[in-house]
Amino acid sequence: MNIQQQRKKRAVKILLGVIFAAIGAVALTAVYQGRGWNVPEEARQRKNPLAASGEGRRAAAAIYRDKCANCHGERGRGDGAEGRMHWPAPRDFTDAARMNVLSDGELFYKMSRGRRPMPSFDGRLGEEQRWQLVLYIRGFAGDSRGMPAPVK
Numbered sequence: 001m002n003i004q005q006q007r008k009k010r011a012v013k014i015l016l017g018v019i020f021a022a023i024g025a026v027a028l029t030a031v032y033q034g035r036g037w038n039v040p041e042e043a044r045q046r047k048n049p050l051a052a053s054g055e056g057r058r059a060a061a062a063i064y065r066d067k068c069a070n071c072h073g074e075r076g077r078g079d080g081a082e083g084r085m086h087w088p089a090p091r092d093f094t095d096a097a098r099m100n101v102l103s104d105g106e107l108f109y110k111m112s113r114g115r116r117p118m119p120s121f122d123g124r125l126g127e128e129q130r131w132q133l134v135l136y137i138r139g140f141a142g143d144s145r146g147m148p149a150p151v152k
């Protein structure tokens with residue numbers, strides 16, 4: 001191989017390296033941007049029309065156990081059998097510092113829309129059930145806006 005051929009080969013290698021790096025960067029950016037939920041401001045501002053009640057709590061607890069716990073965990077820690085297999089893992093609902101920065105409207109919007117792997121629940125659960133769930137999951141972090149202690 002003469003010097004010219006060697007140079008050509010090196011140039012091709014460098015070019016390929018640059019192309020692969022560019023593809024990698026684009027792919028990473030796409031994944032990273034896909035991470036955000038993009039909750040519209042209007043949805044974020046929505047207020048929970050429901051007040052906490054023992055009845056609502058029982059209803060939400062049953063739905064949660066049935067439809068959410070296998071991913072989000074019985075105690076809301078994001079450690080359900082299925083949740084552990086996902087990336088990103090479901091948020092730990094008992095982490096008050098993280099939950100406090102999320103508005104009711106935002107939680108409502110997210111559970112309504114879902115985001116893979118989480119299914120959307122707007123077709124599966126009524127509005128009232130979803131607002132009850134917002135109150136219910138706040139209870140995991142001991143939020144007093146959540147439910148009163150369960151009625152024995």
Ligand code: HEC
Binds near residue numbers: 070119
């Ligand atoms: C198949 C597993 C799965 C099921 C079932 C599921 N979720 Fe999720 N959920 C997730 C995952 C994973 C995330 C995190 C997604 C992300 O950050 O991209 C999530 C995120 C959320 C969030 C957003 C929290 C945040 O980080 O901002 C809320 C609220 C939520 N889930 C509520 C519910 C409720 C309520 C139910 C039941 C009605 C439910 N989920 C059922 C997997 C699930």
